[in-house]
Amino acid sequence: MTGTLEHIIEVRDMVKKFGSFVANDRLTFHVEKGEIFGFLGANGAGKTTAMRILCGLSYPSSGEIMVAGHNVYHEREKIKRKIGYMSQKFSLYDDLTVSENIRLYAGIYGLGRKEINTREAQLLERLGLTHIKNRLIREIPLGWKQKLAFSVAIFHKPAIVFLDEPTGGVDPITRRQFWEMIHDATLEGITVFVTTHYMDEAEYCDRVSIMVEGRIEALDTPAGLKQSYESRNMNEVFLKLART
Amino acid sequence: MSLILDHIDKSFESVQALKQVNFEVKEGELFGLIGPDGAGKSTLFRIMASLLIPDSGRCSMLGYDVDKEYRQVRQIIGYMPGRFSLYMDLSVEENLAFYARVFGTTIQENYDLIKDIYEQIAPFKKRLAGRLSGGMKQKLALSCALIHRPRILILDEPTTGVDAVSRREFWDMLKKIQREGITTVVSTPYMDEAELCDRVALIQKGSLLAVADPSALAEGGEKLLYSLRSGKGVYAYLDQIRQLEGCRYAWLFGDELHVTLRSAADDAGVKKVLDSWQDDSLKWESIVPSIEDRFMGLLQEESDADSEMEEGE
């Protein structure tokens, strides 16, 4: 199996077991290049487990999985170079400054000094953070922090960026600004793989999958899902599917 | 009044966490404190739980001052902190029994109060709390906060990070608790939950933006909010809408755009432009703002005021 250009993530019969517990039960789906793919599910439905495998952080028990054209079994290092990752829980180092955080991540991905300098300046300019670039992360508001974290996660122009509940606890305006940033990233050709508990955010995705107890129960465009489940919004779709 | 917060100020070093926070909660009310992370919700809840003393202002619970009469306050409140704060290495049952003991009661004594909630997690009562799913943890924490039949229940962000299904169930439980006559104050960053409260306070950067019941909040302000839908998806229109003369703000809102006009008179002009875009699936209509719309409106008015002030300087 080779990952085609159109399918940046290709998953076939992915199974992950912890002892006798099946966290991921034969997941089969693909993510198209350049789309925003919403990965929804109740707590404990197996989202995090699947995401860790796709990011090359853990091995699946079985199944064929290609991420950005690389096999998750023996090309994990290559995968890691081609992806970006951001989560609500861990994004930036609190005790480093804005600028130090950017340079740290750029350095990790092996960007040259000159490139770092110009792109750091561009990034700060675009986010309007130039005046606080020497402030510690812990001193800046959560909304700015999350926007910065996202920018850092795509600083090295990854093929895919994985976002794990990126907007938890953020105020409603910043949340929307964040999603506009996500849209902008797709214009640069970056594929976005995102989880969220805000159901209105599911509407912003091109396609959405909903996991229930380790399986993908539904996968379609938001409009398609609302039609199939005769719902007015994604919240109703989710409640119909996940409520057991 | 069950709970009175009288012009509370609280600072941590150089950061002012709360500025003149002032509201009251009536007996038996389900009161929501809505605001993003870092707005000062947790600080306010810790003051109510007698864990922090305000720099100025007064807070009283059922007439007991949280500073001087904290012992009495601690008898009558049930507190659920923002972070899951039960013992991960104790089982569900052991956690509950421990908190019952701490409050000098037993699980049996108030079992009828927690029965509905506890029965949902009872099948796992031998499981360690650390191994529960997010939703079940919340249910256990709520059971523990209720076990001594408090008169006031204060829940700091009980639904943060919890999926939509568990959140819905959790609010059903809060409604039931309310029927038992327990006054409940709950904070949340999810705007949609505000509609489930009797009254809400909107908070941002330590200041209250508004205190009202949800429907009154929605009716306040001029009717300038419109929704735009399209069969082709609305994101593509966002920038164009923002360029329009009559558009004050425009934001994504689920599968719609929510557009605030500068004045009611701008409606006709916008409609004309929309027609010229030749998309038959476009749907433009005046709507009643939700809490989230109101909150965003208040946030923007505030930031507009801030930038005007900066310009004035």
Add this chain to the structure above:
Amino acid sequence: MSRFFGFVKKEFQHIFRDVRTLVILFGLPIVMIILFGYVVTTEIRDVEVGIWDRSMDQASIQATQKIFSSGYFVPAGYLDREEQIGELFRSGRAKVVVVFETDFEKNLKRENRASIRLITDASDANSAQLAQNYLQGVLMNYFQSLNPDINAPWSVQVKSRMFYNEELKGVYMFVPGLMALILMLISALMTSVTITREKEFGTMELLLASPLKPREIILGKVTPYVFLSFVNALTIILLGFLVFKVPVVGSLWLLMLECMLYITLALSLGVLISTSAKTQQVAMFMSMLGLMLPTILLSGFIFPIDNMPLILQWFSSIMPARWFIVIVKNIMLKGTGFVYIWKETLILLGMTLFFILAAVKRFNVRLK
């Protein structure tokens, strides 16, 4: 009472469910005592000794024989001039030189006192001190056996060391010291960590918001460790007795009581640490650096207090372990009664009260 009992029960559940805690609680003392007992003893072996016998009479020759038959010393040469001492040391062939004065036997018989000079290469101060002590011991033994009535002309320190540890066993020194160290470490470290853990996991917030009083919280947290530390104290004594044949000469009851006092002191120190540490890591760090190192270095456990600079001697007198070691040595090795250790006991008691008061005062009923 039920409230308190519930708390203690919960605390025991924490302890018995955490393998790491159990290992530290019960494994550490056993490992340490065996390690110290077998490996890091202060026993000396085959120390090179030079002899400058200026009288060469029967007494001095016999004494020399005694030295080399003790098993600890080997001859490095016999000298006849003062300058040779320096040469011997410089070439590293000897650590100690024993000088018998002229007319040694005559003086001994006539005046009941004779002098032996012990010259030590003190470039390695510790082993020098040790070798010297051992030498004195050997010589003392010999002269005592000659005439039990003779009052030994050696220093007081030698007396206490030699009289009560006649086989010159290092373990004897180490059991009291180890007891002081382990009890301090376990009690203070464990309590400070267990209390800060509640802070770190946010459960302290719930406890504070409940009707529990600060002293109920502290007592509830500490009580299980009183029991467990006591078990530890018994384990150490038992191990000392069974493995290293260190007896308890004095009253076991008195020893137990003193142990309880010391444990209480260590626990209150742990509580005090927890009032200023926010995380388990900080608490552990403070306990290790603030308690363990000073206890090892300054209590007289390994390095003799008399050898310390004056300022460190002052420091050592605020080390609880220093006084506890004196107490334990007295009871275990000398078999003395309370009359001889009341002063040290009083010091420990005072320290305990101070720490308890400070801990309760600093323990906040609110969050900071």
